[in-house]
Amino acid sequence: MLRVSNVCKQFNETVVLDNVSFSVEKSDILGLAGPSGGGKSTLLRCMQKLDTSDSGSIECNGRVGFMFQDFQLFPHMTVLENLIYAPTLKNKKLNHQKQARDMLKNLGIASKADTYPRHLSGGQKQRVALARSLMIKPDILLCDEPTSGLDVATTTDVVTLLESVCEMGVTMVIASHDLDFLTKISDRIILLNGGKIVVDIRPQELDDAVDYLKKYY
Amino acid sequence: MERIASSIIYVGTGVVITLELLLGGMCISIILGLLMSVLRYNGICRCFINAVISVIRGTPVILQLSFIYFTIPGLLGIKLTTIGAGVIAFGFNSSAYVAEILRAGIESIPKGQFEAARTLEIPTSHMWRDIILPQVVRNILPAMMGEVIALLKETALIATIGGMDLMRRSQTLAAERFEYFMPLCIAGAYYYCLVLFIEFIGRKIERSEKYAKGV
Structure with missing residues (x-):
C-alpha cells in the first residue's frame, strides 16, 4: 500500500532522515515513534509531498489524507463547511452534507456542525480534523501527533476513533511521542x-513494548 | 452668522471633489495593489514590482502628482484634468502601500492553512478565493482603513495643481477675505467628519458577522 525506499532528507547540515526504508500493508496501522527532532513529522510530510526528500522514493497506492498536529481547520468556516468544502469541489452532485452529518454523529459532535472552530475544545477540533481528512475518502491516512495536548480520556477516545477508521479499510501511519498510545493502536x-x-x-509480540522502546530514546 | 454659513457652504462644495479623488484613488490603489502583491510571487516580475514600490514609497506624493499632471500630457500627448491626474497620482501612490499591506496580510496566514488546502486537494484558485483571502481581508482591515484615511488627507494636495477641493476652497476664501482662521477651521471640521465617518464604516465592518467569521 505504501513503500518508502532509501529516503534521505537534510536541512542545511542537519540530517533529518537517513536512508529510511519500510513498507505498510493495506489496513495496517503503523506507529512512528521517536524523540522530538527524530524525523517523524518530516517523514510524514514527505509522504504527503508537503516536503520533498533529497533522495529515495515514496510510493503510495491510493489517495492520501493528512491530519495535522495543530488541526489547521479553516477558521472562517463552520465545522460542516470545513468538512464538505473540498468534497463538494470534486463532486457537486453527491450529498456531502448528509455524509458529513453522519460522520459528525459517529464522532459524537453532531451538535457542533454549525459551530466555528474557535468555539471547539482541543478534543473536538481533533475529531473535526479527523472527519475532514476522512471526507476525501483516503486510502492512506497520515496522522501527525493526534493525541498531543489531549487528556487521558480524550486520548482513549482517539484510539477508539482511529481503530474504527482502520476497520473502514484505511491504512494509517501515526507519528506520536506517546508510547502508551502507539502500543495500544499500532x-x-x-x-x-x-x-x-x-x-x-510488532508491539503485540512483546510483553512490555513501551519499556522496550524507551531503551532506544 | 450669515458670513459663516456662506463659508461653510462654499468650502463644503469641495467635499464632492475630495470624495471623487478618494473613491477614484481607492479603486486604482486596490486594483493595482492586488495586482502588485500577486505579481510579487512571480519570480520574473518580483524585482520590477519591488523597484516600483520602492520608488513610489521613496518619493513625495506632491512630486508624483506634479509629475503626472505636468509631464505625462507632454510625454504621451494626452490631456489630463486636475481630477484625472489626482485620481491617478493618489491611486498609484496608495497602491504601493496597499501592496505592502496585502503582502503582510498574506504572510500572516499560517503556512499550515496552505498545506491543509493542498492535502485536501483544493485547487489553487479556490484556495486563494475561499480559504486564504477571506482570512487576509480580516487581518488587513484595520491597516486598510488607516490607508483610506491617509489617502483622504493626501487628496488635499490637489490644491497644488488647482483642484477646487475642500482645502483649495478654504484657501481661496481665506485669500479673498484676508482671514485664515475661520476657512481653515471649516475645512478641518469637514476633513475630521469624513475621517470619523470612515472610522465608523470600519468599525461596522469589523463588527459584522461575516467579517468576524474569519478569526
Whole structure:
C-alpha cells in the first residue's frame, strides 16, 4: 500500500532522515515513534509531498489524507463547511452534507456542525480534523501527533476513533511521542532516532513494548 | 452668522471633489495593489514590482502628482484634468502601500492553512478565493482603513495643481477675505467628519458577522 525506499532528507547540515526504508500493508496501522527532532513529522510530510526528500522514493497506492498536529481547520468556516468544502469541489452532485452529518454523529459532535472552530475544545477540533481528512475518502491516512495536548480520556477516545477508521479499510501511519498510545493502536511500530530507523517491532509480540522502546530514546 | 454659513457652504462644495479623488484613488490603489502583491510571487516580475514600490514609497506624493499632471500630457500627448491626474497620482501612490499591506496580510496566514488546502486537494484558485483571502481581508482591515484615511488627507494636495477641493476652497476664501482662521477651521471640521465617518464604516465592518467569521 505504501513503500518508502532509501529516503534521505537534510536541512542545511542537519540530517533529518537517513536512508529510511519500510513498507505498510493495506489496513495496517503503523506507529512512528521517536524523540522530538527524530524525523517523524518530516517523514510524514514527505509522504504527503508537503516536503520533498533529497533522495529515495515514496510510493503510495491510493489517495492520501493528512491530519495535522495543530488541526489547521479553516477558521472562517463552520465545522460542516470545513468538512464538505473540498468534497463538494470534486463532486457537486453527491450529498456531502448528509455524509458529513453522519460522520459528525459517529464522532459524537453532531451538535457542533454549525459551530466555528474557535468555539471547539482541543478534543473536538481533533475529531473535526479527523472527519475532514476522512471526507476525501483516503486510502492512506497520515496522522501527525493526534493525541498531543489531549487528556487521558480524550486520548482513549482517539484510539477508539482511529481503530474504527482502520476497520473502514484505511491504512494509517501515526507519528506520536506517546508510547502508551502507539502500543495500544499500532500493528507495528518504527522508532526513528537521528533520522534512522533504530527499532521495528510488532508491539503485540512483546510483553512490555513501551519499556522496550524507551531503551532506544 | 450669515458670513459663516456662506463659508461653510462654499468650502463644503469641495467635499464632492475630495470624495471623487478618494473613491477614484481607492479603486486604482486596490486594483493595482492586488495586482502588485500577486505579481510579487512571480519570480520574473518580483524585482520590477519591488523597484516600483520602492520608488513610489521613496518619493513625495506632491512630486508624483506634479509629475503626472505636468509631464505625462507632454510625454504621451494626452490631456489630463486636475481630477484625472489626482485620481491617478493618489491611486498609484496608495497602491504601493496597499501592496505592502496585502503582502503582510498574506504572510500572516499560517503556512499550515496552505498545506491543509493542498492535502485536501483544493485547487489553487479556490484556495486563494475561499480559504486564504477571506482570512487576509480580516487581518488587513484595520491597516486598510488607516490607508483610506491617509489617502483622504493626501487628496488635499490637489490644491497644488488647482483642484477646487475642500482645502483649495478654504484657501481661496481665506485669500479673498484676508482671514485664515475661520476657512481653515471649516475645512478641518469637514476633513475630521469624513475621517470619523470612515472610522465608523470600519468599525461596522469589523463588527459584522461575516467579517468576524474569519478569526
